Amino acid sequence: MLSYFLGNSELSRGGTRMEKSQIEFRNVSFRYHDDAPWVLKNVSFTIDADEWVAIIGHNGSGKSTIAKLMNGLLFPQEGEIYVSGQKVNPDTIWEIREQVGMVFQNPDNQFVGTTVRDDVAFGMENHGMSRELMVERISESLEAVGMEAYERQEPHRLSGGQKQRVAIASVLAVSPKYIILDEATAMLDPKGRKEIMQTIRDVQSKRNLALITITHDLQEVTQADRVIVMNQGKVWMQGSPREIFSRKEQLIEIGLDTPFVSKLADELLNAGLSLSREPLNHQELLEELWTLHSTK
Amino acid sequence: MDITFDQVSYVYQPGSPFEHRALQDISFSIQSGSFVAIIGHTGSGKSTLLQHLNGLVQPTEGRVNIGPYALVSGEKNKHLRELREKVGVVFQYPEHQLFEETVAKDIAFGPENFGVEQKEIEDRIQQAAKATKLSEDLLERSPFDLSGGQMRRVAISGVLAMNPEVLVLDEPTAGLDPSGQREIMDMFHELHKSKELTTILVTHSMEDALKYADHIVILNHGEVYREGTPLEIFKQREALENVQLDVPEVIDFLAKVEEKMNIRLPYEGQSIAELAKELARMVRGGRDHE
Numbered sequence: 251m252l253s254y255f256l257g258n259s260e261l262s263r264g265g266t267r268m269e270k271s272q273i274e275f276r277n278v279s280f281r282y283h284d285d286a287p288w289v290l291k292n293v294s295f296t297i298d299a300d301e302w303v304a305i306i307g308h309n310g311s312g313k314s315t316i317a318k319l320m321n322g323l324l325f326p327q328e329g330e331i332y333v334s335g336q337k338v339n340p341d342t343i344w345e346i347r348e349q350v351g352m353v354f355q356n357p358d359n360q361f362v363g364t365t366v367r368d369d370v371a372f373g374m375e376n377h378g379m380s381r382e383l384m385v386e387r388i389s390e391s392l393e394a395v396g397m398e399a400y401e402r403q404e405p406h407r408l409s410g411g412q413k414q415r416v417a418i419a420s421v422l423a424v425s426p427k428y429i430i431l432d433e434a435t436a437m438l439d440p441k442g443r444k445e446i447m448q449t450i451r452d453v454q455s456k457r458n459l460a461l462i463t464i465t466h467d468l469q470e471v472t473q474a475d476r477v478i479v480m481n482q483g484k485v486w487m488q489g490s491p492r493e494i495f496s497r498k499e500q501l502i503e504i505g506l507d508t509p510f511v512s513k514l515a516d517e518l519l520n521a522g523l524s525l526s527r528e529p530l531n532h533q534e535l536l537e538e539l540w541t542l543h544s545t546k
Numbered sequence: 547m548d549i550t551f552d553q554v555s556y557v558y559q560p561g562s563p564f565e566h567r568a569l570q571d572i573s574f575s576i577q578s579g580s581f582v583a584i585i586g587h588t589g590s591g592k593s594t595l596l597q598h599l600n601g602l603v604q605p606t607e608g609r610v611n612i613g614p615y616a617l618v619s620g621e622k623n624k625h626l627r628e629l630r631e632k633v634g635v636v637f638q639y640p641e642h643q644l645f646e647e648t649v650a651k652d653i654a655f656g657p658e659n660f661g662v663e664q665k666e667i668e669d670r671i672q673q674a675a676k677a678t679k680l681s682e683d684l685l686e687r688s689p690f691d692l693s694g695g696q697m698r699r700v701a702i703s704g705v706l707a708m709n710p711e712v713l714v715l716d717e718p719t720a721g722l723d724p725s726g727q728r729e730i731m732d733m734f735h736e737l738h739k740s741k742e743l744t745t746i747l748v749t750h751s752m753e754d755a756l757k758y759a760d761h762i763v764i765l766n767h768g769e770v771y772r773e774g775t776p777l778e779i780f781k782q783r784e785a786l787e788n789v790q791l792d793v794p795e796v797i798d799f800l801a802k803v804e805e806k807m808n809i810r811l812p813y814e815g816q817s818i819a820e821l822a823k824e825l826a827r828m829v830r831g832g833r834d835h836e
Binding site (some may be wrong): 307309310311331354355407409411412416424435436437438439441442465468488502505506507510511513514518520521522523532536539540542543 | 564586587588589638639641660693694695717721722723724725726727750752790791792795796798799800801803806807809817818821822823825826827830
């Protein structure tokens, strides 16, 4: 964790920030008005261009505020935010938003077009893309989310999950460097959620994207490269999912939880089995059990 | 209250180019006092079904009985008001419907509309706030100054203040953090038992369906696809996968244990600690066990 901060301050001193594709929060504090409590207090972290970072925390811990600060929907009272070396401020937000795509929790608030196709086109029109490119990107991105059959449909006639897939397609179409999913899968059914996560992962690996997921879904968190845990407006911990989920009791204290596999592993330890490491998914725990079973 | 769906179909915008059959010949029963989970993928008809329960929509064909009330295709319903007093619905993201100046006024809105006496309303506000663990000092605050989790509790309190006999919950934990989800579901489960409610939970969480429901109804393309107890339902992995549903994680994991290690440990509602003990014993048994 410490090395992250050190690494960055060295970078900024070296003046190489401009080339560095990353999002950096530097001592950021934010509140909604002068007499309101701080929503974020002295928050610092860095997200690299090819990383998948999950941000978790209890309701009201400041997660969604972080998302809104990343693409200039809000500005901090203290500290600075850099996106690919560019400071986020009212003059840069249009350039920033070309790079930072955002999908919100409620897709109903994100629709403007009268057809799915128009809706996906809307973001691209704003970025002044050519018609040929737009047509290509519309089919590409709708296909990526499995909604190509709905191109001519009216968005309001779609189910919640379908709407959210279109919202994701609209973001993909602009081809951003960073995609923020703010509880974007919360309203989907389990299979829909998995499909979207798979889609996003594919796109991320193909296009070298940074993925920032703000989520309560612990399964989603186990798949991320890194986790930032927020608690009461502060960064409580950063680390790999394995490191984070080994802190079970503390996570529960701050309103979070651990995945089923972590809980079962914990109880297996209590029951006298020794596991070589904190398992993150079924496969890892099964392998541990298999080793114990077959060496007896 | 016993609830029966008898050959119910529902068609949106019939006779127009947008005609859409959301429910197709649905028949099932919910016993008074039971906790029923309704599951199905997005667009399977869950929300439409739910809207029948307090007469927001009327069946296009067939009949719904809710205790003494009936919703019959083509007949005007005279008792909608009474029905709505008895059936409390917690919609998705109910905090979006808050509008009053204070929390107390928002909770009081429902009972006031139904002509409950002021003194009684005061009592109900207290009870509802207590049930949802809203601290008393919040009652005079604006609901809009509260956190999302607190706002949801206010909205739920407003439904509880109606003293419903049937509680309909449409994904009541969506968007809450893990401990908020657990608290809210445990709260509904307690209320269900202490007030002897009939509870209908629409959920995407197979874990919640397994943990809280006595009975599960699966919808698919507007039809009843399966129904039964959670243990019966979740044994049918393939049938669930065919309609894009998962089995709960614990059952999924135990199936993999059996497949990989030939250790058979059927799920019968054990806690994680109990499962771990059994599993540890079997794993330690090593080869002898096979």
